[in-house]
Amino acid sequence: MSKVVLITGTSTGLGQSLAAKMAELGYVVYATMRDLAKAAPLLEVADRGHSLRVLPLDVQNTATIQNAVDTIIREHGRIDILVNNAGAGFVKTTEMAIEAEMQWVMDVNFHGVVRCTKAVLAHMRKMRSGRIINISSVGGLVGQPFNELYCAAKFAVEGYTEAMASYIQPSFNIQFTAVEPGGIYSEFANSVLSQLQADGGLAEGDYRGVFEQYLGGIQQRTPEQTARLYQTAEQVAQVVLEVVESDDPPVRVRTSSWANEFCAYKTDADPSGKAQQKMVIDTMLHANH
Template sequence: MSKVALITGTSTGLGQSLALQMAKQGFRVFATMRDLSKADQLINAASQGAALEVMELDVTDSDSIQNCIDTIIRDAGRIDLLINNAGAGFVKTTEHASEEEIRWVTDVNYLGVVRCTKAVLPYMREARSGHVINISSVGGLVGQPFNELYCAAKFAVEGYTEALASYITPAFNINFTAVEPGGIHSEFANNVLSQLERSQGYPEDEYQGVFNQYIGGMRSRSPEQTAEIYQTSDQVADVVLQVVQAEEPPIRVRTSKWANELCNFKSGLDQDGKKQQRMVIESFLPEF
């Protein structure tokens, strides 16, 4: 019997690659997106006969999430795998960001993960089986210039994933993994630039010089340096599939050599997070 996978944010980029690759691997994939008008590219790319169904799901709307999951449970009877992929970049200083923007970047990148996870956990707990994969970022381990609000949301995803793995995994056999890509050649990066353009860049204040250095540093990278940092969506999806198929999935995993090197001071002693998980379980839940 095919395993049932729910993936958020599948209209473009990594989400689309995941939906297509997993359908080809024999999963029954429920590929969700906020705006179904963007579904044509995914539908047209899907192999004929692939078990891939496109559904509406807005990670910022609890009713939308619950309606989608109720439909999947009625139709498929279970959800074996949730991939919380939906997210959005945000490049702006704390001082320049509006209250609305701060709420939005947190809502999309962190609270959406919590909402979707909350909605599937009762079914996974009843089955005593399941896997929740949260697409995080190297920005969830290492703070980066002008990305503090995005990084803060991804740091929250990391803590959320670790904490769930410390008691739900041993008690109910549900695994949790944070996947931490570096750069991805996808619509995600384009959306960040578009968002920056809509806000008309940075005003002429004391931050502008630092921001120009930041942009200049990105533009000065050689093609070889750029190739080290940026992966294709398919390359990152390959890593996610390895995690899905692992007998003992990691708590966290980077998706490239560059990502591992950037995060080495944070993750070098415990690459997959399993040592930390075991220490926490032994400290707080010694019976396990």
């Protein structure tokens, strides 16, 4: 029986690549996005005879999440895999960010993950089976200049994933993994760079010097350096697929050698997060073991 997959944020980049790849491999894929006008590439995959359906879903809108989940349950009776991929970059100093922006970056990147997880959890718990993969970032492990609010949201995703893995997984056989890419060649990355270059306010006042250092570092990368840092969406999708198909998935995984090097001080002692997971379970749920 083919597994049923719900993926958020599939209009471009990693989400689109993953949805197409999984459909081609025989999964029953529900690819979701805010703007169905961007659905054409995935509809072409469906037209080739693969089981892929596009549904509207905005991770900031609980009603759209519930409608999508209800549709899938009505049509298939279960959701085996949730990939929380939808997210948005944000590059601005804390002093420059307005209240609405601070709320938005956390809502899209963290609260959206929680909303979608909450919507599927009861169905997976009933089955005593499921897999939830949260697309995080190396920015969820290592804070970076001018990315503090985005990093904070991804740090939240990391903590949420670890906490859910500590008791939902052993109690209900629902496995959680945070996937941590470095750079991805995508509309996401291009939009962040465009934001950087367009937002002249960052280059004024006391921040100007350090901002120019940061932007200059990006602009001066050699092709070889860029090739090490960035992956294609297809390469990252392959790592996600390996997590999906693993019998014993990691709690966290980086998607490239560069990402592993960048996060080494945080991850070398426990690259997969499994040792920390076991320690937490043994320490805090010891009465059940």
